[in-house]
Amino acid sequence: MDAVVHTTLASFDAATHDRLAADPVCNTVALTSLDRIRRLPATAEPPILITFHDNGEVVGSLIRTPPWPFQVADLPVAAATLAVQVAREIDQDAPGVTGPRQRSHAFATAYAEASGETFTESLATRLYRLGTLAPPTTVPGAGRMATEDDAELLGAWRAAFVAEAVPEGPDEHPAEVMRTSLRLGNGHALWELDGTPVAWAAASIPQAGMTRIGPVYTPPEHRRHGYGAAVSAMASQWALDQGAAEVLLFADLTNPISNSIYQRIGYQPLDDWAEYWWKR
Incomplete structure (x- = not known):
């Protein structure tokens, strides 16, 4: 087996696009992150793109989109x-590294052996696929799709989500991240009660027929009222309306409430993923 480091996204796409698109469920993160870089080449840091070949055939790839x-x-x-x-x-x-648990752990273990660094599991998630959407019917309030006028609110909620769910995550400018996401055409659903936003769920635009929901965030003071389920169902319906054949989401395995909520609105478990970060 040999490896090829690609210096351009076009070269990597030529080698991997059909391969990744053939399994959009497994490759959900790669497809969405590469699409973002493809459409924002002037602002994105250069990605790390490597393919692995056996007898001239591509048998795998490794991607990193800094940071x-x-x-x-x-x-x-x-x-x-x-x-x-x-x-x-x-x-x-x-x-660090992220992916399906077996593959992610194999990479982290090999990295530790080669570098002498240790690693820690920073995130354990379960990948879900939408079956038949079953929106809740008794949640008070109503939903709407966010606009760029909501970027500051969405940025504050994204920062709160990252601090709670991925505290090791890199620094970013969350409001600008949200403006960019909205300009790219991703869907951001807001659930409101008497005109006050109480929950948010994002959905990526379809890639190879696949859309992924997330982040989903409800501020602590508005939790346990069903708003998260309602806004997740709304974002899921938006994804279906955009033509997605596969609607996916990741749920934190340490949060049994969110896992049960997603299953109640029609999501079915597929696979467990893990993220490992080096201890530096």
């Missing part, structure tokens, strides 16, 4: 050692 961790959903476990070797040669700044 986030490596993505290994398309990396075979057998390629983990080679992937780490190449990754450490060209990218010394990666904070």
